[in-house]
Amino acid sequence: MKVLLLFSFILIDSAILPAQDSTYVTIKAGNKVKDVLSPSDIFYYPQFTNGKVYFKIGAKTEAKMNYTRLVDQMLFVGPKGDTLALADENTIKFIAIGQDTFYYDDGFIRLIANNGIIKLAEKQIWVVADVRKMGTHNRSTNSVAITSLSNYSDETARAKSHDLIINEDILIRKEVQYYFGDTYGHFVPATKKKLMLLFPKEELKLESFLKENKINFDKKEDVEKIAQFIGRYH
DSSP, rough: OOOOOOOOOOBBBGGGOOOOOHHHHHHOOOOOOHHHHHHHHBBBSSOOOEEEETTTTEEEEEEEEEEEEETTEEEEEESOOOEEEEEOGGGGGEEEEETTTEEEESEEEEEEOOSSEEEEHHHHHHHEEEEEOOGGGGEEEEEEEEEEEESSOOHHHHHTTTBOOOEEEEEEEEEEEEEEEEETTOOOOOOOOHHHHOOOOGHHHHHHHHHHTOOOOTTTHHHHHHHHHHHHTT
């Protein structure tokens, strides 16, 4: 049975789509997501890997895990060998998989740097850039949108999202989003405004640094420069 992905559209004009290096892929109606995207496109690891979930109450559990970029979910292999998505994510302190650490703060993000003062993290995710609906006389009409593919309330459905058959042509874009985190494990999107809120006492120094270095918050090397600068003043 064909299933339409459940989107929450934020309609915008195509002229203001983010100007950044991205990977675009079209999924035609009638195709499954996995028919177009390879496993390496969908999953962070080539195979499910031993991981540990540390909870805020102090407990922990182990399972074979993998992160899916398609729906921003951490998946695990259940006792019966079925693939499920983690539930109650707000109870999680962090997840350790190999050398990687994932935090949950309104979505899963992977730690890429920590100098004890500020953390840097990234999210790799596929988002919907365009939906092509059938109009009159079976002609396609565009409805430009930015959204994620993660609007599922059921953990099993999210875990199997790559098996869904799309009933509208969609254009998806792979994004890498960066985040700043504090010492308590709370993260915010890497923007100038959020940075100033995290470090209000350093506002003047940061303003001068950002102006002199022409920082682009969408570039990894630039957000790393910010972290190094802040580390020198604490």
